[in-house]
Amino acid sequence: MSARSLLAASLLTTGFAVVLSGAPAQAAALATGARSLEAVNYPGRYVRHLDSLGRIDPITASSTAQAKLxxxxxxxxxxxxxxxxxxxxxxxxxxRHRDYRLRLDTNTGDATFRSDATFCAVDGSVSGSVALVSYNYPDRRIRHRDHELWLDTYQDTAAFKADSSFRLVSPWAPKTARNPVLPGLFADPQIVNFNGRYYLYPTTDGYAGWGGTYYKAFSSTDLVNWTDHGVILDHGPDVSWADNSAWAPAVATRNGRYYLYFSGGPASGNTAKQLGVAVADSPTGPFKDALGRPLVTSGQFSGGQAIDPAVFTDTDGQSYLYWGQGVCRAVRLNADMTSFDTTQVRTITPAGYNEAPFVIKRNGVYYLMWSENDTRSEDYRVAYATGTSPLGPWTNRGVILQKRLDLGIKGTGHHSVVQAPGTDTWYIAYHRFAVPAGDGTNRETAVDRLEFNTDGTIRPVTPTL
Incomplete structure (x- = not known):
């Protein structure tokens, strides 16, 4: 195998780079979130974009607000x-790089763009600095040349190493808003509290056709600062019957074990989706496919698509599984959490329902919530109904979460709800088009308060930046 092939294999499988001279360069872990990148050998010059092209320029406290942005x-x-x-x-x-020039572009979600916009971090030329290695050209690194940013072939020289090393420092334009709570593109979030800690389980977004393949877990004690626990299930190596469309996970617990319900399908297209269940001893995994086959197969029940699972556990300990796009279904789960009586599956589709069912209980009242319209529409929104049992019957109550155009917030939907332990304080997690420049496959996760009126109805949620 050639040196280039060895390098590519090392980067793609482990995140480590091996420089062409044969000397290893250690992989570097970067903290996600808002940052600026300062050139090591030109202190005071920072990576910035100008007319979409990447370069390094001086930025100071007196620079314009736009330059800082x-x-x-x-x-x-x-x-x-x-x-x-x-x-x-x-x-x-x-x-991203295009013809080896660094520039800014809108994410199209196809494999080429995603590869062009992905960089693996290795130790830079001085302590605390990093070099950024191209994911799809692992013998090339981001380097400044005449103050322009290029993707250049690695050279084992002091000059090249300095030109390709950067310090990640506090951003010139820091994040000032609460949302999104997770940096990057994540959708369909399930929020839950296990043992006093909040967890978010989202769909990994940014893929054309929603073609993501893995799930990550995040946790927090304050709903503001979130820890990334990495990949908890990957359809490629972990699921024999699905290799694509890793959508809308939901995690529930019973008897000290954790159960991840998920959607999956083949890479050949957005058809034949099925539901699976995986199990772990920790809320952060790793999860293992519990059955080695789908829990709900495509076409097993007439009508609708088998996606968007959610689990509600009642105060008597009985758990219920809800799912479906186009048709909403519900069933009692057996005690093993991995099976149910197929003859007991009920159709409970409310008027206006499209997908993403979710159920909570408060003061003896059951609330069935769902998303209306299409996730690609700015009018994607959340509505709800109330009932006297986990299976209904249901009384429609109307829309509680929708777009807010004065702030550029669109496509608010596919939500989940969590209660702060020991209180009557509730929160709603949902996705929206990324602000700005988002769309139905470039979505981000937000968390806001969910409040009730004195009669038990839900107040309209005010989506916030």
Whole structure:
């Protein structure tokens, strides 16, 4: 195998790079979130975009607000690999290479763009600095040349190492808003509290056709600062019957074990989706496919698509599984949490329902919530009904979460709800088009308060930046 092939294999499988001289360069872990990148050998010059082209320029406290924005990025989950990183500008676009020139472009979600916009971090030329290795050209690194940013072939020289090393420092334009709570593109979030700690389980977004393959877990004690626990289930190596469309996970617990319900399908297209269940001893996994086959197969029940699972556990300990796009279904889960009586499956589709069912209970009242319209529409929204049992009957109550155009917030839906332990304080997690420049496959996760009126109805949620 050639040196280039060895290097590529090392990067793609482990996140480590091996420089062409044969000397190993250690992989570097980057903290996600808002950052600016300062050139090691030109202190005071920072990576920025100008007319969409990447370069390094002086930025100071007296620089214009726009210049500070142009020199600020969010370090996010790698669009092509979770062990690497992508860099999202304040305008929502991503730093990528095209013809070896670094520039900003809008994420199209195809494999080429995602690879062009993904960089693996290795130790830089001085302590605390990093070099950024191209995911799809692992013998090339981001390097400044005449103050322009290029993707150049690695040279084992002091000059090249300095030109390709950067310090990640506090951003010139820091994040000031609460949302999104997770840096990067994540959708369909399930929020839950286990043992006093909050967990988020989202769909990894940013893929054309929603073609993601893995799930990550995040946790927090305050709903503001979130810890990334990495990949907890990957359809490729972990699921024999699905290799694509890793959508809308939901996690429930019973008897000290954790159960991850998920959607999956073949890479050949957005058809034949099925539901699976995986199990772990920890809320952060790793999860193992519990059955080695789907829990709900495509076409097993007439009508609708088998996606968007959710689990509600009543105060008597009985758990219920809900799912479906186009048709909403519900059934009591057996005590093993991995099976149910197929003859007991009920159809409970409310008027206006499209997908993403979710159930909670408060003061003896059951609330069935769902998403209306299409996730690609800015009018994607959440509505709800109330009932006297986990299976209904249900009384429609109307829409509680929808777009807020005065803030550029669109496509608010596919939500979940969590109660702060020991209180009557509730929160709603949901996705929206990424602000700005988002769409139905470039979505981000937000968390806001969910409040009730004195009669038990839900107040309309005010989506916030």
């Amino acid at each position: 142009d020199a600020s990025f969010t370090v996010v989950n790698g669009l092509a690999a979770p062990s690497c990183y992508s860099f999202q500008a304040k305008n929502g676009q991503f730093l």
